[in-house]
Structures are given as structure tokens and as C-alpha cells.
Amino acid sequence: MLSSFLIALNAVLPFLVYLGVGYAVHRIGLTDEPFLERMNKMVFQCFFPFLMFWSLYNVDDGLEIRGSFLPVCVLSLLLLVGALILAVPRLVKDRPKQPVVIQAAYRSNFVLFGIPMAQSVFGARGAAVATLMVAIIVPLYNAIAVILFETWRGGDIKPLQLLKNIVTNPLILGALVGLVFLLLGIKLPAPVETPISAFSALTTPLALFLLGGTLKFRAIRDNRRYLWPTMAFKLILLPLIATLLSSLFGFSDVERFGFLIMAGAPVAIASFPMAANMGGDGELAGQFVALSTVASLFTLFGFIVVYHTVGFIA
Secondary structure (H helix, E strand, O other): OHHHHHHHHHHHHHHHHHHHHHHHHHHOOOOOHHHHHHHHHHHHHHHHHHHHHHHHHOOOOOOOOOOOHHHHHHHHHHHHHHHHHHHHHHHOOOHHHHHHHHHHHHOEOHHHHHHHHHHHHHOHHHHHHHHHHHHHHHHHHHHHHHHHHHHHHOOOOOHHHHHHHHHOOHHHHHHHHHHHHHHHOOOOOHHHHHHHHHHHHHHHHHHHHHHHHHOOOOOHHHHHHHHHHHHHHHHHHHHHHHHHHHHHOOOOHHHHHHHHHHHHOOEOOOHHHHHHHOOOOHHHHHHHHHHHHHHHHHHHHHHHHHHHHHOOOO
């Protein structure tokens, strides 16, 4: 039991420290909103491609995943969204809140939590599987969110613009280049590998530090009737369902863990600006991000302890 606790602590505690320092630094006035916005944009467009590339490029023993793994991830996401679209309007009567609740329930911050947490537990093999999942799942997250909010507000969906946004996404480009290098066995000179590795290592602490600075917990009480049930579904019930499905489909340990993080990671940061700019309840979306980010550290800690105890993590 002690070893399970220590493995979970090693996986989760760094996240808590990065977020806490970022939150504290912002609270004492060393950062402001414009600075955080510019830095977040820079990290997304500049540093994340290095992380995506390096996670695949740096796999020494090749990348092995079952043929059913990614299709199950995609199908489970689509089924979840379909169920939410049917159920949420029956439970939430305030129309601007409906797409926000749906988005919060399905859209995880898998980029910030999936890759580093999988790497912390399974090393390069875990980071590589998580990176492949990001390359497939994150574009789906974005496409579904655009369709969701445009449909709710009665807007027009532009397929070509949507496809362009997906193809030119810096995360997707970084993952694709890394996958090409992996499959072709291309190796870069050591002087080139060194800075790429350094930029990759810098990405997660910096991104989580910035996320900590953007967390806002104001007025959570006013929306608690939407927040607590959705977070219980997102952070507890969905990971339990993911664990059951991964066992039914015979996923490997690293695939099972990636599926767990996909289901149980906190709400994606991008859900807030999308809701605020596309007719949704932006305040509620921001509260989902803040609350789930903190709460997920404890729920994921619990799942990691259980996974190690039952042998899902060697």
C-alpha cells in the first residue's frame, strides 16, 4: 500500500506544486492577465510542438499499441457526447448553460495532464501512447465543441475552416513530424536533440505554472447545482467506466492508464474562451476549469493508488 501511495504521490504532487506556485505568484501581483494570455499563446504555439515531437521521437523500443485501442477511444468519446446531448437539456433548463455542461463533461485537458502524467508513471512509452492519443482526440474535442456551440446558438458550421484549424494545429503538426521520424528511424545530431529535449522538458512546468495563474474561484457557490454533479460525473464516474471498458477490451497497462486520464483529466482550458465567445455561459465554463483542475489532482491520485494496488501499474 505504501508503494502505491508513493507512486501516486510522485505522479500528482509535481502538478500541484506547479499550479500552486503559478496561483500564488499571480495573487501577489507578479503576473497579470495580459502577460498570462501572451505566455499561454506562446507555450501553445512554440513549446508544445517540441513536447509532442519529442514524446514520439524519443521512444527507444518502438511504439506498440493494439489495433482496437484508438478506435475504442474515438467511439467511446462520440457515444459519450451523443448521450450528453440527449440527457443534459432534460436536466439543465438554462439554454446558455447546456453546451457548457456538455463540454465540461466530455472535454478533458489531456494535453497538459495526459502526456506528463503518463510519462511520470510509464516513462517514454507512456508519453508516446499519450501523444498519439492527443493527435487523435484533441482535434475531435475541438471539432465537437465548435459544432456544439454553433448548433446551440443557431450559427453556421464551416467544414473547410474547421478542417484547416485542425490540420494547422501546432500540437498536431508536432505529433505528425515526431511520428514520421519514429516510423522512418530518423535520428537527429546530438547538438540538435539537446535543445529539443530541453524545450520539451520546459513545456509542462511552464504550462501548468501559467494555468495556476489563470485559476479563478469566484462565485462558485452560485453555480454549485451545475458544478458538483458534473464534476462527480467527470472525475469519478467516467474514470470508473473507462476502467471497466479497458478491462473488457484487454488494453495493456499503458493503454488503460491513457484511457483513464482521457476520461478523468480536468476540463480543458480552451473550453472557457470557446464558451465565452460562442454564446455559452463563460463564467460557468471558467469555474468548471478551476474546480476540476484542483479536484482532479485528488481523484487521479486515488485512481493511481488503486491501479497500482490491483496490478494495473507495475
